[in-house]
Structure formats: structure tokens, C-alpha cells
Amino acid sequence: MTSEEVETISVKARIPLFWHDQPSLWFGQFETVVNPQKPSEEAKFSLMVAHLEKMDVEQIIDINMSKDRTGRYEEAKKRLLSVYEESGARQLHKLLNDMELGDQKPSQLLNRMREPAREKVPDATLQMLWLQRLSISTRAVLAVSEQKSLDVLAAMTDKMHKQATETQTVCSGTCKGHSKSSPLCAREQKMHGELDLRDAVMQLTKEIAELKVQRTMRATHRYRRSAHSRSRSRSTGRNNNYNRTTRDVCYFHKRFGENARNCRSPCNYGKRREN
Template sequence: MPESDADKFSDASDALQINEEIAEIRKVKFPEFWKSRPALWFAQIEAQFLVHNIRSDQTKFNKLVCELDYSILEQVADIIESPPEKDRYNTIKTRLIKQFTESEGKRLRKLLNDVELGDQRPSGLLRKMKLLAGDKVGSELLQSIWMQRLPENIRAILASMDSTDNDKLAEIADKILDAREPQIESVQQLSTNTFNDLNSLKEEIRSLRAEIQNLKRDRSFQFHESRNRNRSSSQSRQKSRSACRPYKWIFQIADVACPILGADFLKQHGLLVDVLNKRLIDTTTKLGTSCVVKRTTHSGIFTVHNDSPYHQLLKQFPSITNPSLINK
């Protein structure tokens, strides 16, 4: 039977729609599957299908299979491997919502035991409790459970109000909590500042301890250095004393104002006169001593006056007053 023009038009329209959906489906981004709220997760991705004009059941089914994690696909493996002829997407959707939606008993136990205010607002807590309660818990019982989770001061104010409208009470509880927040923030800020001050004080103490330790080490080093210097100086003095040697000589007594050491004495004992530095140096021990330079008016040595009866006698023995520097 030949194909009619209407069938040809319908096929062409379907092909065009599929091509458009293929281009648009790439723009759809699935979030990670929300096991605790599967129905809400499907509502979110279906909103994306609507925005991108995705209407084909086959396109939705294929996109879903591509995006779901293995642990989720395991729950619908039979549907994927043997998909139905029609309504494939909704078949997977129904199975996953049923599989991951909590039972009534579990939701009620969570409502009674696990839900706390924490850092959320009272209105947010009420909405969460409504979802858990569903249509199995009455308004008055839900209000009683909700108020037990609120701070005592908020609970006391709400108890004085004759109202059964839970949403209105939640709005009032939010305002009371908002009025308390500046004070809480002030206390938190004070606590934070105190904590920072303590940390700063600890750092200063730690720094002072380090400085004290450094000072102790410096003083100990200086003490040992001083002891070493004193020990070295003492050893040097002892060495100097031990290095000194006696200078034996037969001296002539003369009538002079200052004692005089002759050149023969200096030669015999290896002594050098350092006139520039005013020192007398022993070439044997390498030791020296400081001297004082004095002026004198005498130009020679006279043992007796010219008119003395011993003058002629001394002339006969000149070596007595003129010692030779040459060893004989």
C-alpha cells in the first residue's frame, strides 16, 4: 500500500523534532541523584526537559540512563535491559521513587527522634517536619512536636498565643530568632576577640622565652670565653715566668747616678736594645721588657779623679775600666 502524504509529513515532523531534541539534550545537566528526595529530583530534571523542549519519551529515557550512577541503575537494570514498548521514562521514574522513598514508619521515627533546629530557622524546621509527617500527623500534634524543638524563650512566647496556624507561629518564631541574632553575634565576636587575644599573648610569651634562652646562651658563651682568656693569660704568665733565666755577671762598682749595663753584658746574654720601642729583648727566650729612656750629662766613665794616687795605676791596667767586647 503506497504511503500517503500525511504519513510522509508526520515522519518528517518526527525526524525534525528528534534532531532538535538531540541538539537540546546536550544542554541538560543532571545533578547527582538525591536518594533522600527522589521525587524532588525528578521534578528538577523534568523542569529542564520543559525548558529545552524535550518531549520524546525515548530521548528522556536515554538521557536518564546515561546520567544515573551504577548504584542507581542496579535498581532498574531489568527495565533497561528489557524496556517496555511505551512510557519507558515514567517506568524508571516510578520504580526509583518507590525504591528510595522512605516508608511512613521511618519518616515518623525521624520526625519524632532525629529532627532538630540546628542552624536553620523555625519556619524551615516546620516545613521539613511537614514533609516527614505527610497526612498521617494532625496539625495540633505536629505543632506540639515542632515547638519542643525550639529554644525555651521562643517556646514560652509562642505558648502564650492562642493560635492554631502553624505557619503564622513559625513566622513569629523567625522574627524572635532574628531579634536575638545581634546579641548572639556580639557574644560570638567577643569570644573570637578573646580567643585572638589569648593567641597573641601566647605568641608574645613564646617569643620572650626564646629571647631569654638566647640571652642565657650568650652569657654562658661569654663566661666560657672569659674563663678561657683568663686561663690562657695565666698560662702565658706562667710560661713567661718559666721562660725567664738568670743573668750572671761580675759588675764593677762605680760612682754614678744610674746603674749602667755595658755592651759586653748585652752581648754575653744575647740582649737587644730596641731604642725605637723602648724595649730590651732577650733573643734566646724571645721575651722582652719595657725600658725608660733618660738623659745624662756624663760623656764617659771615670773611676777616680785625675789627681788621685790611683790614676797612674789604672792607666797601667786599662782593661779594668775599658772592658773588651771580644772574647779572649
């Protein structure tokens, strides 16, 4: 088996079957794997068809059977995208109504929401829609955060989500033998929920305080550098004035001024006094 054949097999193995729910993403993945090999358009078409299901091939049967093989890959790609790609209205509907947190991490939900929101919804609106899917306690914690980055907020929320999940696990073990609706279990759930929220608020407050300290230290450092620069500038100015004043004056007049008993040429002390 030649190295070219081995490479061809390797490329085929890295290409997944066609994704009907995300055709644009599939073509992006397909071309990322295939294009480095610099295949011809016809070779790309053959590789693409090999990863389609029967109902997909039926959508491009006329292209597949055409005697004119020019541009078949791009034409088939365009056809499949038009068949399976959701309209902008449908994507927005999914973003507004269909996406829920479920068993995902908050960051995973955010990444899923970014795809239909891309180039259609500003980040501020996306953040609002994402926050609406989170629990009330999580939103309460994030409301006091000065952090604006969506990715950082998502990472913080993942930590809180993990803590809440662990709390539920502990509560589930505590409530064994009791009905989940029993007063004992309800009190346990409320207690653990309050503790979890309190810990999250404390952690967030600590992080905000650290950010403020860092900001203050940076501001202080900039002020000190600026003050030092101004001080050096004033000192340099004084030295320059002194140098101009004492230029062309002999040692005796520099040292004793008008009380000097001697004078050594060249010396302009007398002329300076006249001026």
C-alpha cells in the same frame, strides 16, 4: 547549532543528579523541567538515565537492557522509588526523633518536617512537634500569641531566632578573655537572654494589640453600616406611610386639615375621615 540542540543542552543543565534521599522530590523536579518540551517517553528515559549514578543504573539494569522499550521511563521510575523511598514508618520516625533545629532557621526546620508529615500528621500535631524543637524562651513567647497560622508563627520565630543569634555574638565579644563558664560571662549571657526575651514579648504584645484594634475597628464599621441600613429602612417606611396617607388629598386639606376653608377636586379627605 540549531535552536533545538541549544534547548536540549539547556534542559540537561537544569536537571540535577539523582537525589537518593528524596527520590520523589527529584522526579518532581525532573518532570517540571522536562515535560514542557513534550519529549517522548523514550527521550525522558534517556535523560533520566543520564542523571543517575552507577549504583542507580544497576537497580534498573534489566529495564535498561530490555529490547521492549515500551513504558521504560515509568517502570524505571517506579523501581527507583521502591528502592530509595523511605517507608511511611521510617518517615514518621525521622519526624519524631531525627529532626533537630541545629543551625537552621525555625522556618527551615518546619519546611523539612512538612515533607514526612504530609498527609500523615495533622497540622496541630506538626505544630506541637515543631515547637518541641525550639528553645524554652521561644515557646514561652509563642504561647501568648493568638496567631494560628504555622507560616506566620515560623516567620515570627525566625525574627526571635535572629535576635538570639545576634545576642550570642555580642556576648561572645563581651566575654573575650574570660572563660565561657566564668561568672562574668554567665551573667552577661543571662542578662542578654532576658533582654532578648523581654523585647520579643513586647514586640509580640504590640502585634497582638494591633490585631485586636483592627478587629474592633472592623466590628465597629460593620455595626455602623448595619445601623445606617436599619435607619434608612425605617425612614423609607415612614415616607411610604405618609405618602399613602396623603394620596388623593388636595393641597388645602394637606396643609390645613379639618380647618381648611377650601377644597379642590379630586380630594378624598372627607372619605378618609369617615373611615
